[in-house]
Amino acid sequence: MFTKILIANRGEIACRIIKTARVMGIATVAVYSDADCTALHVEMADEAVYIGPAPSNESYLVVDNLIQAAIDSGAQAIHPGYGFLSENAEFCRQCAAHNISFIGPPVEAILAMGSKSAAKTIMADAGVPLVPGYHGEDQSSNTLKLEANKIGYPVLLKAAAGGGGKGMRSVFSEAEFESALESAKREAISSFNDDIMLVEKYLLKPRHVEIQIFCDSHNNAVYLFERDCSVQRRHQKVIEEAPAPGITQTLRLQMGDAAIKAAQAINYEGAGTVEFLLDSKGNFFFMEMNTRLQVEHPVTEMITGQDLVEWQLIVSAGGHLPSSQSELKINGHAFEARIYAEDPDQDFLPSTGKLNLLQPPSESANVRVDTGVVEGDDVSIYYDPMISKLIVWDTDRDRALTRLANALSEYRISGLITNIGFLYNIATSNAFRAADVDTGFIEEHEEEIFRKREQDISYAAPLVTAAILKLRTQKALHDAHQSNEPNSPWHLTCSWGITQQQIKAQVQQAIIDGMPNPQTSLDKVTIVDEGASFDLFTPQGFFHCAEVQPDLGLDGQDLDSGSLKAPMNGTVVASFVNVGEHVSKGEVLMVMEAMKMEHAITAPSDGMVIEFYFRHGDLVDGGAELLAFEADNT
Numbered sequence: 237m238f239t240k241i242l243i244a245n246r247g248e249i250a251c252r253i254i255k256t257a258r259v260m261g262i263a264t265v266a267v268y269s270d271a272d273c274t275a276l277h278v279e280m281a282d283e284a285v286y287i288g289p290a291p292s293n294e295s296y297l298v299v300d301n302l303i304q305a306a307i308d309s310g311a312q313a314i315h316p317g318y319g320f321l322s323e324n325a326e327f328c329r330q331c332a333a334h335n336i337s338f339i340g341p342p343v344e345a346i347l348a349m350g351s352k353s354a355a356k357t358i359m360a361d362a363g364v365p366l367v368p369g370y371h372g373e374d375q376s377s378n379t380l381k382l383e384a385n386k387i388g389y390p391v392l393l394k395a396a397a398g399g400g401g402k403g404m405r406s407v408f409s410e411a412e413f414e415s416a417l418e419s420a421k422r423e424a425i426s427s428f429n430d431d432i433m434l435v436e437k438y439l440l441k442p443r444h445v446e447i448q449i450f451c452d453s454h455n456n457a458v459y460l461f462e463r464d465c466s467v468q469r470r471h472q473k474v475i476e477e478a479p480a481p482g483i484t485q486t487l488r489l490q491m492g493d494a495a496i497k498a499a500q501a502i503n504y505e506g507a508g509t510v511e512f513l514l515d516s517k518g519n520f521f522f523m524e525m526n527t528r529l530q531v532e533h534p535v536t537e538m539i540t541g542q543d544l545v546e547w548q549l550i551v552s553a554g555g556h557l558p559s560s561q562s563e564l565k566i567n568g569h570a571f572e573a574r575i576y577a578e579d580p581d582q583d584f585l586p587s588t589g590k591l592n593l594l595q596p597p598s599e600s601a602n603v604r605v606d607t608g609v610v611e612g613d614d615v616s617i618y619y620d621p622m623i624s625k626l627i628v629w630d631t632d633r634d635r636a637l638t639r640l641a642n643a644l645s646e647y648r649i650s651g652l653i654t655n656i657g658f659l660y661n662i663a664t665s666n667a668f669r670a671a672d673v674d675t676g677f678i679e680e681h682e683e684e685i686f687r688k689r690e691q692d693i694s695y696a697a698p699l700v701t702a703a704i705l706k707l708r709t710q711k712a713l714h715d716a717h718q719s720n721e722p723n724s725p726w727h728l729t730c731s732w733g734i735t736q737q738q739i740k741a742q743v744q745q746a747i748i749d750g751m752p753n754p755q756t757s758l759d760k761v762t763i764v765d766e767g768a769s770f771d772l773f774t775p776q777g778f779f780h781c782a783e784v785q786p787d788l789g790l791d792g793q794d795l796d797s798g799s800l801k802a803p804m805n806g807t808v809v810a811s812f813v814n815v816g817e818h819v820s821k822g823e824v825l826m827v828m829e830a831m832k833m834e835h836a837i838t839a840p841s842d843g844m845v846i847e848f849y850f851r852h853g854d855l856v857d858g859g860a861e862l863l864a865f866e867a868d869n870t
């Protein structure tokens with residue numbers, strides 16, 4: 237076994253790997269950029285090596301710096317984590333060239349699966365079922381369009397080098413094809429520096445079910461069952477679970493066998509995931525194989541009781557798989573929710589800032605939090621905005637789901653916008669409880685998940701009022717206790733000009749009137765006082781309520797015209813209209829990119845752009861005015 241390994245990654249996955257290495261008595265070397273000098277993974281590791289400036293292409297993605305760091309620190313192996321260089325064949329090759337073990341598959345396997353197109357050809361030859369599509373070499377727009385027409389709409393354009401849902405566009409008609417292709421290619425170039433595209437039939441309402449496989453260098457291969465990752469936004473996983481609900485033992489066996497077949501077709505070694513789309517009739521189709529540890533591996537660990545990082549280390553060091561297929565069993569049910577710094581109400585726009593308050597739920601045998609940040613850390617523009625992964629386990633799906641909702645309602649983060657409320661709404665929705673999942677889940681249940689606030693306000697308002705009253709009463713009691721004159725009238729909470737009893741009676745009445753379910757009481761509600769606002773976790777979902785100052789119309793501005801502001805720090809990657817050209821409401825004027833994701837700036841009404849303040853390639857601060865716009869009626 238290795239005695240020292242270097243972890244070529246950061247954040248929660250670096251911390252996760254360090255934990256297992258420590259248990260196994262293996263020393264760890266962290267690497268860090270300028271942005272991560274005081275990061276948790278640096279603190280946790282036995283040693284740390286500086287590898288460059290904050291942007292990942294100048295640090296975490298620089299092969300030479302990482303290899304040098306391993307040589308200098310005397311590490312015998314490198315764990316690449318996920319993302320960054322984990323599926324980079326050149327990195328794997330350089331490790332071998334310097335006699336360093338790469339904790340991952342052989343380079344040939346990475347190469348074989350590195351391109352989604354090439355992978356499909358190999359899988360077709362191995363008899364693994366595929367989604368119908370074009371994965372050929374001719375990349376002219378014309379050919380791609382002809383192929384799309386042949387497949388029949390809707391189709392999905394995918395970057396062959398893709399990952400993380402980037403460089404992917406669904407196309408519903410021929411008319412949309414060209415602009416979708418352009419946009420997908422642009423995102424692919426910026427994310428992967430490669431814009432080779434494949435076209436697939438876009439399956440409607442499939443489930444994403446993936447199989448965790450493991451192989452060693454002694455010809456042993458097992459699958460550690462499946463994960464359902466259907467709940468996605470922008471083709472990216474949001475909540476994952478294991479086992480997949482409603483999967484029969486027969487289907488599990490068939491998918492497991494197909495996954496092993498896929499792995500054996502490329503002489504695989506180590507941890508891998510074979511991703512399938514599963515239709516409602518139980519047909520499954522190979523999508524891609526990820527030749528690394530997945531973000532969502534903890535749900536598999538929870539139901540199998542295995543430590544997959546330990547398995548990786550054993551296999552990389554030439555050992556045998558710790559368990560045979562017959563020894564592996566599913567025990568209970570697990571969920572993982574990805575806690576992100578992002579705004580679900582603004583199309584999941586990443587948010588940045590300081591984690592002023594960070595209080596995760598307490599960990600236990602049922603609740604696990606994998607994170608790489610601590611209170612006071614910044615979520616910067618440089619890296620993925622994931623704050624942590626919340627993983628829960630219980631004996632069955634229902635119980636595990638209740639644990640998930642409870643743990644989410646205990647999570648306290650302030651300083652930036654997170655998706656916790658959104659995750660809570662999914663966890664408490666009837667559809668998710670009924671395990672009615674497919675990859676369109678979020679769109680299909682938009683109403684329930686995003687909670688049309690106008691409709692729910694009659695439900696939330698009395699609760700908030702009661703909550704405010706409760707908090708103020710508690711504070712007043714506390715102040716009275718602290719005071720020399722506990723009976724002073726200044727400690728009463730009747731600042732609204734009526735007595736406390738009257739307020740209480742009014743609130744009680746409002747609660748009874750306003751609640752769809754009168755059994756709901758404040759006891760079932762978690763209230764988080766954020767100072768100027770309140771977060772409510774109720775059985776009906778999450779509410780964020782703020783006290784709004786009355787609008788006196790003093791600085792009102794016409795929202796239809798004037799300036800349009802950058803929604804975040806980012807780069808202008810395209811503008812679609814000319815100054816003075818007439819546009820319709822909703823038309824895309826400009827595209828910005830942040831954290832390798834595109835965000836469209838659209839016309840707020842019919843009108844025209846008077847001036848663009850930024851051009852292609854410009855770096856823009858969030859909140860900066862992007863352009864001057866004149867609406868038709870002004």
Ligand code: ADP
Nearest residue numbers: 367398399400401402436437438439444471675
């Ligand atoms: P990435 O590598 O970028 O994550 P994947 O190929 O794994 O991309 O696909 C991501 C997600 O996109 C899938 O989980 C699924 O929801 C959706 N998807 C991919 N291919 C198809 C398809 N042919 N039809 C419908 N949905 C698809």
